[in-house]
Amino acid sequence: MRRFFLVGGALAVIGLGAFIAAGGSAPLAHHLSHGAAAQTVAPAPITEEVPQSRAQISLSYAPVVRQAAPAVASIYARRIVESRPNPFFDDPLFGQLFGDRGRAAPRVQNALGSAVIVSADGIVVSNYHVVGGADDIRVVLGDRREFAADVILADRESDLAVLQLRGAANLPVIDLADSDNIEVGDLVLAIGNPFGVGQTVSSGIVSALARSGLAMGSGRGYFIQTDAAINPGNSGGALVDMQGRLVGINTAILTRSGGSNGIGFAIPANLVEQVVAQAREGRSQFMRPWIGITGQAVDAALAEGFGLSLPQGVVIAQMHPRSPLGAAGLRVGDVVLAVDGEAVNSPQEMMFRLSAQGIGGEVELSYLRGQTHSSTDLILTAPPESPARNRVTITDLALRGLVAETINPAVIAEYNLHPEANGVVVVEARDLAARAGLMAGDVLLSVNRQPVMSSRDLERLLRDPSRYWEIEILREGQRSLLRFRL
Structure with a gap:
């Protein structure tokens, strides 16, 4: 008779003299001789052992919590929001009648979240939606020490922010795991x-990987899904494995009630590591490698057209003339199947794989062209800043209050423009420019039917003394005409 006990999360087999740990194996009970019949080894005598400690009869996460919890802190952020003034208060008549009565005062917004300490000198990671735009940030450690913090890098797209604690030293630190090694079913905390009730630990498993195309927090990207209970205030906290290592930064939940429904999402540690590395280099914004394409996930219909047995990969739909993928030999219509051997099945997943490698890294791309499978090496580079942006601010011409830049690959990446966009992009629109209907992110195509190829062209065309204006723009892929008279 064999007896089984759970010992610290491992399975002990009493009587066989074997100890099977997670990922391990038991000694073979018999051997097979080459060219001979199997010979049975006599079973070991059955013995009974009395558990000698509580750890031998109980399963506990306490050792993991003791290791990881000191490196998880609470964040209290405050931002002052200017209320939109009532336009009547700027009117000469109504302004005299009402004076300052009824004017909207600035409002204070408070945000609560969590953070993870990744460096003993006070570098912590949290979510952009927790600290983005905050005027005052306080970080409280598990031992109740409190520090003021400054955001040193913020990235809305990934919903990550890196902070520096003022005057911090010798802080507890959490190690980062390789998030590519986790599997569905792994235990996590x-x-x-x-x-705001205080530090809390919840347990669960990794429910799914490669969740992409979902808007979570402030970002849209690639997430680990877990059923560990995550609630408001958990944002920016740690998702850890059974070795107490960070596998992700908790960022959002799917819920109808406002509480946890067992569907939570975390940003993988491999991307967190790259964001922290760029913050250490002095960057204030996260720089992603530029590939200069738009892609589309291969669905069942596309898979049939490409002759694929299963829907997989990302098909290149459009490509910038200076795209590094083009220089590496890829072209429109190719299907990218994997990055460094890791399958990619959405544009977000592909961008995550490249971003986790970082600028200057080198990856191997596997792709399909027709019925031919190929691979190529790609060196990851930043988007080029040529031609020069030449930012212009219009102060005394027809579109007064307009700030615009010449489009180059870096501008395309920064404003998430179409890969083949060219001309001039609106950075800011105030005063007459806003009244004309322009918005930040608009691409100016022509002014009074004259093409706009650079910010210098725009300045020249706006010097026309005409009172009637026609501006052609591209907004979210749609062409529009704005007509107005001065």
């Missing part, structure tokens, strides 16, 4: 400060 979520550590954070939900609802």
Whole structure:
């Protein structure tokens, strides 16, 4: 008779003299001789052992929590929001009648979240939606020490922010795991400060990988899904494995009630590591490698057209003339199947794989062209800043209050423009420019039917003394005409 006990998360087989740990194996009970019949080894005598400690009869996450929890902190952020003034208060008549009565005062917004300490000198990671735009940030450690913090890098797209604690030293640190090694079904713990009740630990498993195309927090990207309970206030906290290592930064939940429904999302640690590395280099914004394409996930219909047995990969739909993928031999219509051997099945997943390698890294792309499978090496580079942006601010011409830049690959990446966009992009629109209907992100194509190829062209065309204006723009892929008279 064999007896089984759970010992610290491992399975002990009493009587065989074997100890099977997670990922391990038991000794063979018999051997097979080459060219001979199997010979049975006599079973070991059955013995009974009395558990000698509590750890031998109980399963506990306490050792993991003791290791990871000191490196998880709480964040309290405050931002002052200017209320939109009532336009009547600027009117000469109504302004005299009402004076300052009824004017909207600035409002204070408070945000609660969590953070993870990744460096003993006070570098912590949290979510952009927790600290983005904050005027005052306080970070409280598990031992109740409190520090003021400054955001040193913020990235809305990934919903990550890196902060530096003022005057911090010798802080507890959490190690980062390779998030590519986790699997669905792995045990994980979520550590954070939900609802401001204090540090809380919840357990669960990795429910799914490669969740992409979902808008989570402030970002849209690639997430680990978990059923560990995550609630408001957990944002920016740690998702850790059974070795106490960080596998992700908790960022959002799917819920109808406002509470946890067991569907939470975390940003993988491999991307967190790259964001922290760029913050250490002095960058204030996260720089992603530029590939200069738009892609589309291969669905069942496309898979049939490409002759694929399964829907997989990302088909290149459009490509910038200076795209490094083009220089590496790829072209429109190719299907990218994997990055460094890791399958990619959405544009977000592909961008995550490249971003986690960082600028200057080198990856191997596997792709399909027709019925031919190929691969190529790609060196990851930043988007080029040529031609020069030549930012212009219009102060005394027809579109007064307009700030615009010449489009180049860096501008395309920064404003998420169409890969083949060219001309001039609107950076800011105030005063007459706003009244004309222009918005930040608009691409100016022509002014009074004259093409706009650079910010210098725009300045020249706006010097026309005409009172009637026609501006052609591209907004979210749609062409529009703005007509107005001065």
